[in-house]
Structures are given as C-alpha cells and as structure tokens.
Amino acid sequence: MKMISLLLLILSSCLCAATFVVNVTQSSYEAEENHSITLEWTFTTRTQGSYRELFIYCEANTDHGVLVLYQVHEGVEIPESQDDQFSGRVQSDKDVLREGRIRLHVSRLRTEDSGLYLCDVKTEDGFNSGRCRLNVTGKTEEFSKTFWSIALIIILSSRNVGVALNYKNRKLDLSLRQFQLQLKASHNTGSKGKSWRSGLNVVMAPPTVK
Template identity: 80%
Template sequence: MKMISRILLLLILSSCLCAATFVVNVTQSSYQAEENHSITLEWTFTTKTQGSWRELFIICSLVAPHKELVLYRVREGVEIPDSQDEHFSGRVQIDKDVLREGRIRLHVSRLRTEDSGLYLCDVKTEDRSDKEKCQLNVSKIISVVPGQSVSLPCRLPNIKPAVVVQWTRPDLEPEYVLLFRDEQPDPENQHPSFRKRVELQDRRMKDGDVSLLLSNVTTSDSGKYECRVFQRESSGRKTVKLTSDQIRIVFLDVAPPPENVEGRKEDGSRNRHVGLIIGAVLIIVAVLIAALIIGWCLYLTKQKMNTSPDLQKELNSQ
C-alpha cells in the first residue's frame, strides 16, 4: 500500500513539475523605435516534441486603455487572420518557420506613435499556459521653424488618472522641461530655458491627454523629449503606490526654412559676417552695372563725334 502511495505521489509531482516547466519568455522587455520604421517583437515558449499542435492557442495583443488590439492569433494550431485588429491590418508578419521551434516573431512595419504600449503574448498548449509582456515606445519626429509654438504629443496608457506628469530632456542639467503635480506646474528644478514657455496642452488631461505645449521655439530646443506619468495603483485593500512608465519619446527638430538655412546661427538669427559678405557682393554688382552704363554712354558719345564731320560736309554740299 505504501509503495502504491509513493508511486501515485511521484506521478503527481512529476505532472506538476512538467506543468511548471512550461514557460513563455520575452526576448526583450523594452523596445524603442521611430515612427514609420519597423520592429520585430519576439517571444519563446516551451515545446514538447510529442505535443499536438491542435491544442496550441496563441494570442498576442496590444493592451490599449479600453480594449486589447489583437496582432496575432492561433486557435487549435491554426492561424486566425480575421481576428487581427484593423489597427494592424497589413502591417504584421509572422515567421512561420520558427513557430514550431517555440518562437513567436512578429514583424510590425510602418510604425505609428499609437503603436506604443504594452504587448502581451498568451500561449496555451494542452492544459498548460503562460504569458509574458514587453513595452514598445515609438518616438515621433516633429520639425518646426524658430519662433513657432509646437505640441509634443503624449497620452496616458490607461484610464487611471495621472498624479504626476514629467517631461524631460536627458541631455540637459537639470533635465526637467515640465513637472506637473498637485494639478499645477512645479517650477522647482525646471531648466531655466523653459520657464514661462511650457505648459500642459490640457491641464484637465481630458481623455488622458498630457501633451506638452512649447512656445517661441529656438534651435537650442532641438533634442529628445521624454514623457513619463505616475499613476496610483492599489495593492491590497489599503496600500496605494505610484507606478511610472515612460510612455512617449518625441524628437524635436527646430531649424530655419530650407531657403534661409545658410548664414544662420544656432538661435535662428542671421550671422553678421555672412550679412556683411552679402552686402559687399551687392555693392560690387552695383558698381559693375554702373561702370557698364557709363562705358556704354561714352561709346555712344564717341560714335557721334566720329560721324559729325562727314555729316557737316554733306550738309555744305547741298
């Protein structure tokens, strides 16, 4: 009887161990990419050579604030392309050759800033399942000319309200472009060059909009801007903690119009030496034109003087 009990216990433990060995891993926990570029998201999962692909279920999706946007789905070992959300239509490809090796490789092309967010792959096979997530941040490139105002877009990743909004420039010291908390801007530690020039586009953050409005831009404003939001998250009945995610990167390029690029300094104003050179060239051109006019007049006068004696003889003969 004891022997039977031990055998049953070993079977139970071995089955639990097998179930525990099924794991889904993500190759990279965080991805950075630029708008209109491409990215490859990759997960791996445990496979069994004797397992049946008819019992394989996969669903990979972007976790959006109000719903999940499906990129890729497999049901009973068969791909279900119709389940793909129209947001990703024609932009996602799968490496089918590596799927049987336990690798999910999704190539997302023509990236949009709206593609930023949390990506989750849930894999089920037989009676076991596991899932793993990764973060994708798609940066936007915005080009403006000096003196304009510009909006740097950023939106909350979920419907929870923001407690603190941070806009930073990592290359500056201090790095804070705008710190917004307690429903108002906090100028402490703000970089001096942005004082009285930045604000949230909507202080009420309607629909999760935490975009930054920057006025009177100069070429020194060019650079990488990062948007980070802190939100409250309940942990248990009474414990409340703040969680933060970098949810948007924006590259700002401030440059004069193409026809005015030459001869401008970094602040967008015209270089004095270049102005003097252009002025000197204009003076030289004017002198040359005047010389040509005077030369032409002298030539005409000389021609008249040469022809006047002949004309006088002709008149006397008459």
C-alpha cells in the same frame, strides 16, 4: 488506487506548468514612426508535441484600448481576429513556431502602437505568458528634441560671446581712462614747452585691447 492515480496526475500537471515558460527576447523596444520592428517571444516546446495543442493569443494594451495583435487556435492562425489597427501590418514567421518561437513583424509603425504587448501561450505542456513594451516616437517629437538641443547650444554660445564682449569693453574703458589721466598730466607740464609736446607724443598712442 484511484486516489493515487489522481494525485499523480495532479502532480505531473503542476510540474509541467512549473517548467513551461514564456520569455521575451527584449523587455523593451524603441522605434520611430513609419519604421518596422520585430517582436519575439520564446516558449518551452517538445519535438514530439502535437501542433494541434498550440494556442497563442497576443494583444497590445495601448492608450486606445486592448487590441488583438495575433492569434493561433489549435495550431491554425486566425487573421480575422486581428484588430483593424494592425490589419495588413503584422506578419508572423510560421516556420519558427515549432521551435517554440513567436516572431511578429510589425510594419508602418504608428505612435498609437505604443504600449504593453502580452502573449499568452498554451500547449499540452502547460500555460504561461510573456510581455514587453513598445515605444514609438513620431517625427515631430524627434524634430522638437533636435530643435531644443540646437536652441540651447545657441543660447549658451551667445552668452559666452556676451561675456567676452563685456570683458573687452571693460578693458577698453580702462585704457581710455588711463589715456585721459596721462593726457591731463602732460597738460599740467605745458609751461615747459618742448617737454609737454614730447610727452604728448608718447601718451597719444591709441589704447590697445587684447
């Protein structure tokens, strides 16, 4: 009988663990330096569950190491456990915890905040975790992208102008050559006098380039 009870307890624990899930509303976030962002996770909850059985541990895996972002122990927030990098910049929405939602508002973002954000959640129903990625871009980075985009447009425009000028120069050179040939042909008929002068008046018209 005791063996059956033990097996039922283990089975119920496994079922609870299997049905308890932690999800993220977004798998990836993009933000600019000095702006704010809201990171959100959801977890399975029951209305009759005890708030004292709630344990939350959120961390940020960045280039500067693993940093504590937010922690709840037996339903009570522990702000002193927060890493100095996030001190005074993270605010939690306590009203939505009972609804099974973790909502963290991170202000005055820094480029070093970029990384993988992980939240472990444990309740009387089980344990699970969810993760998302945050990428914070700096102003210099945005300026660099804009600068190179403008530079590329200028280079391409200059190249097109150069091609157009080269085409016009070739047409002008061809017109001058035709003018010289016509002038030479008229000069060869100089012995005819008046016909030479009338021919010259015709060919002396300046070449036009379109």
